Amino acid sequence: MLYFTIRRLGLAALVALTVSVLAFLLLHLSGDPALALAGEGARQADIDMIRKTYGLDRPLVVQYADWLWHILQGDFGTSVYFKTEAGPLILSKLKTTLLLGMGALAFALLISIPLGVLAAIYKGSAIDRLCLAIAVLGQALPNFFFALILIMLFSISLRILPVSGSGTWQHFVMPAVALGYYVAPAFMRLIRAGMIEVLGADYIRTARAKGLPARKIIFKHALRNAIVPVVALAAVQLGYLLGGSVVIETIFALDGLGYLAYQSITYKDYPVMQLIVLLLSVLYVLLTLAADIANAWLDPRIRVS
Amino acid sequence: MTTPTLTPIVPGAPAPIELTASTLRWRRLRRNKALLAGGGILFVIVMIALLAPWISPHDPYFQDLAYRTAPPVWYAKGTWLHPLGTDQLGRDYLSRLFYGARISLLIGISVALIAGLIGTAMGMAAGYFGGKVDMAVSFLITTRLSMPVILVALATVAIVGGSLWVVILVLGFLKWDRYAVVMRSATQQVRSLEYVAAAQAAGASTWRIVWGEVLPNVVPQLIVIATLEAASAILLEASLSFLGLGVQPPLPSWGLMISEAKAYMFFSFWLIAIPGSALALLIFAINLAGDGLHQLLTPEERA
C-alpha cells in the first residue's frame, strides 16, 4: 500500500509540473503577451514599460522558472483588474467553489444511487427502462439551459429560492442541482452495471442462505462491492464539475472561483487567469490521486498485502 | 454459383427464408430502436441544416424592426409571418433556428474530425507499440485530463479572439483524450489477435499492419466514440457562446441565442426555450444513435 501511494504521488507531481508549464504558456498564445496585457489602443511606450515590468523580454524558460519559483514561495502576484494580491483573492473564492462542487456531487449521488440500485434489482422491467430513459434525457440538456429553467421555476414562479448571490445555503441549492444533474446518469449507469454483476455473485447467494434481510444484502453486501468504481468516476467527473462551475457560477452570480475565472478572462486579468487554471488543474490532480488511493484502500486485497 | 432452392420439410408449409449475412444485419438494424430513432431525428436535423437557405422564411440576419420580440404563432399576439416569433432585434427565430443547426452540426463534425485524428493517432500508437510510447501517451492523456477544458478554451479564445474557426480549432486540439483512451485499449486488444502476428510473420511493414489489419477492426468503436464526442463538442460550443467567448454575433449559434435572450427571458421565455430545446433534441438524438451504434457493433452485449 505504501509503495503504491508513493508511486502515485510521484506521478501526480510530474503531471502537476507539466500542467504548470502549459498554464504558463497560455498567456503567450497570442504572440506578444505585452500587447495582450496592455490592451487595445495602448501606446508603444506603455507596451514597452509593461514588457520591462513583467520581465517579458527574458527567455521563456527563465520567465517560467521565475514564475514557478514565486508560486512555490507563496507569491502569487497581483491581480491586474482587482488591484489586489492574487493569492488571497483566489483563496477567498475557493471555498465557495468547493462547496458548490461537493453539493453537485452529493446531489448527483443522491439521485443516481437509488436509481441505479432500483434499475439493477428490476433489471429488464419497466422501472429499468424508465431509469435509463431519465439518464439519456438528463445528459441531453445543456446545463446553462437547465439552470435558466430552474431559475424561472423556483425563483420567478414559485419564489422559493434566491436567484443570485452566495449568502445562505439556499443560494447553493439550484446551482448544485444545475451542476450535478449532468453527471448523475454516468453514475447511475455505473452503479446499475456494478450491482447487476455483484447481485449474481456467489457471496450474495451465501448471504441469502444465511437468512439476512433483503435490505442488508443489497446495501451491506452488494452495494459495498459495486460502489468501488464509483469512487474513480467521481474523480473524473470532478473535472467536469470544476469546469462547469464557470458557467453555473456566472449564471447564479455565485462568488466562487469559476466566476472569478470568467471575470479574469473577460477583463484580461491574465495573472489571475493563469493562476486559476494552474490551481484547478493541481486540484484535479490531487483529487484523482486521492481517488486512486481510496480505490486501492477499498479493495482489501491491496490494502492488506 | 446458383443459389440452391430450399424446400420446406413439411409439405405445404411456406418456404423458409434463406438467412444470408446481410439479411441478419438488416434484421438487427431493424430491431435496434435506439439507432433508428436517434438516426431518424438526426437525419431530419441534418436535412434542415443542409436545406436551411431554401426552407427558411427569412434572412436570419435581417432585423424586422416592426416585429421585435414577437411571440410564436401559438400565442395571442403571434403571427404566421414569424411562426416562431422574433428576437429582440426583430430577427426571425425560425430562420435563425434552421441556420443555427448548421453551426452546431459543423462544430460537431469538425471537432470530431480534428480531435479524432489526433486522439486516434496517439491511441493507436500507444496501443500498438506499447512500452515507452505507451507511457508517454498515457502521461499526456493524464495531463490533458487534469486541465479543465472549458477554462482553457475560454482563456484561449479570450486571448486569441473569438470566432467559429477559433472555437473549432481550440476544441479540436483539446478534446482528443477519449479517442486516445478508447483507441489505445481497442488497439491493444486487436494487436494480440492472431492475424496481426500472422501479418508480422509475413514481413508486412508496420504501417501496412496498422492500416490494413488494426484500423478496420477498431473503426466500430471509433465511430461510437466520435458520435458521443461530437455531442459533447456541440454542448461545449454552446456553453462558450453562451458566455460570450465562442461564436460571435450576429451568427445564429443556439448557445449565443440563449445568451442574447437571457435578459428578456422573464417575459419572453420562448426566446430561450426554443434554441434550448433544439440543442437538447440534437444532443439527445446523437446520444441515442451513439448508444444504438454501440449495441449494434458489440454483438456480445446483445441479450
Next chain:
Amino acid sequence: MADKEIVLDVQGLTVDIATPRGALHAVRDVSFQVKRGETLCLVGESGCGKSMTSLAIMGLLPKAAKRTTRRLSVLGEDLSAARGRRINALRGSKMAMIFQEPMTALNPAYAIGEQLTEHYIHHRHASAQQARDRAVELLEKVGIASAGQRLTQYPHQLSGGLRQRVMIAMALMCGPELLIADEPSTALDVTIQAQILRLLADLQAELGIAMVLITHDLGVVARIAQQVAVMYAGQIVEEGPVEDIFATPRHPYTQGLLGCIPVPGRTPPGESLGTIPGVVPSLVGDLRGCAFADRCRYVQPQCRDTIPVYGHPPEQQWRCIRQEEGVTA
C-alpha cells in the same frame, strides 16, 4: 430402533424454468425424507437436478424458476406456501447451506469475523461479543487454529480448505437442525477433500444434524451416507439405504454408475471399465416415459409410458418397469 424424528420431508417437488423454447423441467416429482442425525446423499451427474433440488428447498431458486411441491416441511412446519419473511427466519438459523466454491462464496470486502457473526446477531439478537465468542468456538470446532486471530482476516488470506471450514462454521453458527451441503469437497484438493468429509461426518455425529449432501462421486456416498437417492434427468430413479443400493442396485442407471467404478480385487486388470452409452435427454417440453430409455440395455416398448415405482421407504425403492434382481455390470 426408536423412530428418529423426521427433520426434512419433501414430497412431489417440481422445479420448472421458463426458457424461450418452452418449460425446462429441471426437477420432476422428487420426494424424500431425512431424519435427525442421518445423512442423505443426492447423487447424479451434472445437470440431473440435484443442485436445483437443494436450492428449491432453501428457497434460493433464480427468478426464472418456479417451484411447486405437495409438501415441503422442515421440522414439521410446511414451507411450501411460506412467505419470504418466514423463510428468511429459518434460513441460516434452522436450516443452513454450504456451497461448492469456497473461493467465491465469501464476500471479499469484509473480514471473516464479520461474515461469521452477522446472521447470528440477526437471528439470535445477540451482542457482538457473544457472537464473537460463538464464532471462535465454532472455528475451533472445525479445526482452525488460533481462531481469535482469524476473525480479523480477509477471505483472500485463507486457503481453499480453510475457507470451506469457515463456511461450515458459518453454517453452524445458529445451531441448525438441517444442513444442506452442495458438493462441499469437489473444488478442493484431493487430500483436503477427505478432511472436509470427515469433519462433516464428525460434526453430524456430535450435533445430531440432519444432512443432505449433494455429490457426483459415489466414493463420497460410500464414505459418509446412510441413505442415498440417485437422480437422473430431474427424477429420483432409485433410493434407499446405502448398503442395499451398493449391494443390489435395481435401476439400470445405478447399475451403470456402479459399473464405472473400478473395485480393487474384483475388477479384472486390463478389462475396460463400463460406460453408459448415449447422452442425457433434453428436459424441455412434454416428457413421457422413462428418461433413461434411450440408453438402457433393457429398454422395451412399455418404457415410453408411465413408469411404476417399486419398493417403499425406508427400504430400497426404484423407478423402473423391471422388478427382478439387478446385476452389477
